[in-house]
Amino acid sequence: MVMDSHRLFLSFLTAALAVGFVSVVFVLRWVLYFKEGLAWDGGLAEFNWHPVLVVTGFVFVQGIAIVVYRLPWTWKCSKMMMKFIHAGLNTLAFIMAAISLVAVFDFHNAQNIPNMYSLHSWVGLAAVILYGLQLLLGVCVYLLPITPVYLRVAIMPLHVYSGLFIFTIVIATSLMGITEKLIFGLKDPKYKDSPPEAIFVNVLGVLITVYGALILWLATRPSWQRPRELQHQTQHGCGDETAGSKVGTALSLLSNTNSDNPESGFDARKRNCKLDESGQRSTM
Ligand code: HEM
Numbered sequence: 001m002v003m004d005s006h007r008l009f010l011s012f013l014t015a016a017l018a019v020g021f022v023s024v025v026f027v028l029r030w031v032l033y034f035k036e037g038l039a040w041d042g043g044l045a046e047f048n049w050h051p052v053l054v055v056t057g058f059v060f061v062q063g064i065a066i067v068v069y070r071l072p073w074t075w076k077c078s079k080m081m082m083k084f085i086h087a088g089l090n091t092l093a094f095i096m097a098a099i100s101l102v103a104v105f106d107f108h109n110a111q112n113i114p115n116m117y118s119l120h121s122w123v124g125l126a127a128v129i130l131y132g133l134q135l136l137l138g139v140c141v142y143l144l145p146i147t148p149v150y151l152r153v154a155i156m157p158l159h160v161y162s163g164l165f166i167f168t169i170v171i172a173t174s175l176m177g178i179t180e181k182l183i184f185g186l187k188d189p190k191y192k193d194s195p196p197e198a199i200f201v202n203v204l205g206v207l208i209t210v211y212g213a214l215i216l217w218l219a220t221r222p223s224w225q226r227p228r229e230l231q232h233q234t235q236h237g238c239g240d241e242t243a244g245s246k247v248g249t250a251l252s253l254l255s256n257t258n259s260d261n262p263e264s265g266f267d268a269r270k271r272n273c274k275l276d277e278s279g280q281r282s283t284m
């Protein structure tokens with residue numbers, strides 16, 4: 001049963017990484033093969049950095065940042081190290097999203113196209129601002145040693161909820177952007193005539209949606225959460241000689257919370273709520 005849960009996690013993770021990677025390949029092929037390529041010249045090739053950086057950074061890298069605590073082979077690493085990896089990947093995603101905005105604003109200004117007129121741009125800018133705030137708050141609350149434990153505990157449910165909410169908004173904004181670009185960009189034949197580019201980019205949208213669904217599933221199963229017991233044992237260092245037994249302990253926790261047991265989902269949730277309330281999840 002332990003191995004089943006472990007294997008199921010690995011299957012979801014592999015599927016998510018594969019779909020995410022293929023999405024990045026698709027967006028590159030879109031701009032390099034169907035569109036004008038990549039350049040920083042105020043023209044359409046500069047605009048193309050916008051989808052490329054957004055799909056690579058804001059979608060793919062952010063998704064990995066969200067699930068990084070759940071990778072079983074990292075449970076032997078210190079929580080502090082995992083916090084730096086989580087924060088580092090989120091910072092990388094933020095920088096890529098910010099550069100993608102510079103590209104599209106610069107393109108609009110160079111071409112005298114009005115800024116911020118579409119629903120896509122409103123929701124997209126809001127997502128980037130909220131993401132920046134989430135990053136800042138995350139660093140202040142979970143990395144600065146002076147932050148009191150009660151504050152870390154109180155903010156964790158909000159941190160997790162807003163993280164998942166922003167990720168969902170990012171997926172939705174990407175789909176809006178893709179649709180807009182296809183409608184604007186395809187003239188003869190038009191989008192409604194389903195030329196090869198339209199079909200190809202529709203598939204990109206489906207891939208991004210599936211990636212979002214897989215990441216959200218991976219990040220919301222209570223039984224795949226980084227185990228609390230190990231957080232106590234692994235304050236310092238990574239890969240010590242007792243790591244094997246720690247992962248063993250962790251995997252046995254998985255078996256206790258396996259959803260094959262009709263009552264286990266509820267039990268697991270209750271247990272995890274207790275962890276949150278007692279602050280074990282947030283403060284280690
Ligand atoms: C424009 C954000 C994804 C296509 C914009 C603008 C913002 C933005 C703020 C307004 C720029 C301005 O007014 O000068 C985002 C965010 C995304 C995202 C945060 C990811 C979550 C995408 C994707 C595409 C795309 C994947 C696909 C090509 C467009 C297009 C415009 C645009 C065509 C110009 C038209 C408009 O202003 O709505 N985007 N975007 N976007 N974006 Fe995105």
Ligand code: HEM
Pocket residue numbers: 066067069070083084086087090131132134135136137138139142143159160162163164166219225226281282
């Ligand atoms: C957990 C999102 C930045 C610290 C989480 C979770 C999400 C998330 C969705 C739940 C993960 C899970 O249940 O396995 C985000 C986003 C961020 C961000 C979108 C940036 C915009 C940060 C930063 C820190 C941080 C900068 C500082 C170190 C934590 C901690 C946890 C967590 C300590 C609890 C992990 C656990 O033990 O389960 N974050 N986060 N986050 N995050 Fe962030």
